Amino acid sequence: MTTTQSPDAALDAHLDKTHDARLESYREFLRIPSISALPEHAPDVRRAAEWLAHALRTAGLENVAVEETSFHPVVYADWLHAEGAPTALVYGHYDVQPVDPLDLWTSPPFEPVVVDGRMLARGAADDKGQVHAHAMAAAALMATRGGFPINVRYVFEGAEESGSEGLDAWLTANRDRLTSDVAIISDTGFFEGNIPAITVGLRGLMYAQIDVVGSPVDLHSGSYGGAVQNPANALAQIIAALKGPDGRIRIPGFYDAVVALTEEEHAAIAELPFDEDEYRARRHVGELVGEVGYSTLERRSTRPTLDVNGVWGGFQGHGTKTIIPAHAHAKVSCRLVTAQEPHDIFVKFRDFVLEIAPPGVKVTVQDLGGGRPSHTPVDHPMTRAAARALEATFGRAPVFIREGGSIPVAASFESILGLPVVLLGFTQPNENAHAPDEWMSLDNYEGAIRAIVATFDEIATLGSSHRE
Ligand code: BES
Ligand code: ZN
Numbered sequence: 001m002t003t004t005q006s007p008d009a010a011l012d013a014h015l016d017k018t019h020d021a022r023l024e025s026y027r028e029f030l031r032i033p034s035i036s037a038l039p040e041h042a043p044d045v046r047r048a049a050e051w052l053a054h055a056l057r058t059a060g061l062e063n064v065a066v067e068e069t070s071f072h073p074v075v076y077a078d079w080l081h082a083e084g085a086p087t088a089l090v091y092g093h094y095d096v097q098p099v100d101p102l103d104l105w106t107s108p109p110f111e112p113v114v115v116d117g118r119m120l121a122r123g124a125a126d127d128k129g130q131v132h133a134h135a136m137a138a139a140a141l142m143a144t145r146g147g148f149p150i151n152v153r154y155v156f157e158g159a160e161e162s163g164s165e166g167l168d169a170w171l172t173a174n175r176d177r178l179t180s181d182v183a184i185i186s187d188t189g190f191f192e193g194n195i196p197a198i199t200v201g202l203r204g205l206m207y208a209q210i211d212v213v214g215s216p217v218d219l220h221s222g223s224y225g226g227a228v229q230n231p232a233n234a235l236a237q238i239i240a241a242l243k244g245p246d247g248r249i250r251i252p253g254f255y256d257a258v259v260a261l262t263e264e265e266h267a268a269i270a271e272l273p274f275d276e277d278e279y280r281a282r283r284h285v286g287e288l289v290g291e292v293g294y295s296t297l298e299r300r301s302t303r304p305t306l307d308v309n310g311v312w313g314g315f316q317g318h319g320t321k322t323i324i325p326a327h328a329h330a331k332v333s334c335r336l337v338t339a340q341e342p343h344d345i346f347v348k349f350r351d352f353v354l355e356i357a358p359p360g361v362k363v364t365v366q367d368l369g370g371g372r373p374s375h376t377p378v379d380h381p382m383t384r385a386a387a388r389a390l391e392a393t394f395g396r397a398p399v400f401i402r403e404g405g406s407i408p409v410a411a412s413f414e415s416i417l418g419l420p421v422v423l424l425g426f427t428q429p430n431e432n433a434h435a436p437d438e439w440m441s442l443d444n445y446e447g448a449i450r451a452i453v454a455t456f457d458e459i460a461t462l463g464s465s466h467r468e
Pocket of ligand 2: 126127160187
């Protein structure tokens with residue numbers, strides 16, 4: 001996708017002149033292994049926060065601070081001199097997912113390289129690339145116009161990939177100083193075929209761990225096999241009972257809070273330009289499977305799911321070892337929709353697992369957190385403003401889509417700060433987020449910078465609903 005030339009000649013000149021330095025800065029940011037989930041990387045997460053704060057300060061933003069939460073820090077910055085104009089709170093996250101399995105990367109995850117117009121590294125797309133594009137848009141505005149057309153506050157998080165622990169408390173504690181008119185979240189992407197998109201629905205998440213324990217030590221499977229319960233078999237039995245062959249989740253009450261799509265919503269999804277064969281082929285999967293009675297697009301964004309994310313226990317080495325393992329474990333998560341509440345679903349999940357657990361083993365279920373689903377308005381003037389900016393930048397009107405992923409803070413911006421949310425993201429749909437060889441298209445990255453500036457200009461034409 002090529003971006004159309006912006007009518008802003010000074011911006012074009014600035015972006016041309018700073019192109020190489022910008023890419024080097026992007027690579028520098030990506031070299032910091034800010035994996036929020038792994039305690040040994042906590043200093044790197046902080047280093048990424050400091051790096052980002054420095055970049056924002058250099059851009060000319062004010063009140064730049066690395067602020068503490070109960071987990072990883074938040075990076076805050078603002079520029080509030082557009083009197084009478086609306087205020088946008090911009091959100092992204094500078095933490096990344098773990099990188100294993102390392103042997104499946106074509107180049108090391110924290111040694112970014114550009115190959116065929118793509119930046120290849122962990123975080124290139126999700127979400128450091130988008131955070132970096134915001135920092136570069138800010139720098140471009142300060143350099144070419146000496147300021148912004150609107151007021152902006154930046155809130156960049158370091159724990160999104162770990163369930164945003166500590167963020168709600170930080171938002172609540174800072175509610176009064178975060179007054180804004182809209183929250184712009186840049187952590188989503190374009191639609192299949194690299195069509196510009198605005199996401200208007202995200203699924204929530206419930207994450208749990210099942211631990212199954214038998215004898216305190218492994219037992220010889222010849223001497224004991226047949227006489228004692230095998231924790232790995234018991235775990236497999238539990239997992240197999242969670243979902244039917246029709247793709248329906250069998251936990252009692254699981255669907256209670258799921259609201260069916262309206263005719264209009266159903267029709268809007270059916271109208272999206274989606275080629276199922278191409279989608280399947282690009283992911284190298286033989287066949288698409290899912291809940292009976294729903295299309296692939298509906299299954300992956302409007303329906304709740306249950307998936308095993310990891311399973312372990314027993315012998316993993318080469319060759320054979322004849323044992324009854326002492327214990328077995330699984331990480332299981334559910335994507336949630338409409339009014340499903342993570343904790344309520346956890347309780348239902350736990351109770352069902354304990355009910356169906358076979359005898360002879362001790363089964364426990366831990367709550368590993370989650371987040372609520374969210375829906376953002378298609379018709380809000382802020383959404384319309386962003387849509388105009390995307391069309392002007394990329395030469396094509398955006399489609400409005402629902403995404404299957406989760407951004408827990410979207411619901412928090414609405415409930416804690418009372419803000420409408422616009423999900424304005426720029427990655428491509430097959431960018432390998434959370435997987436080896438994550439990449440960001442440099443055309444999308446450069447387009448993002450222009451589209452961000454254009455969005456601010458469009459928002460400036462709307463009034464502010466509050467006064468500083
Ligand atoms: N950028 C994603 C969210 C996303 C994924 C949006 C796919 C649109 C499509 C985000 O960084 C993410 O991965 N979030 C986690 C949240 C979880 C850890 C609470 C997710 O969805 O797994
Ligand atoms: Zn993300």
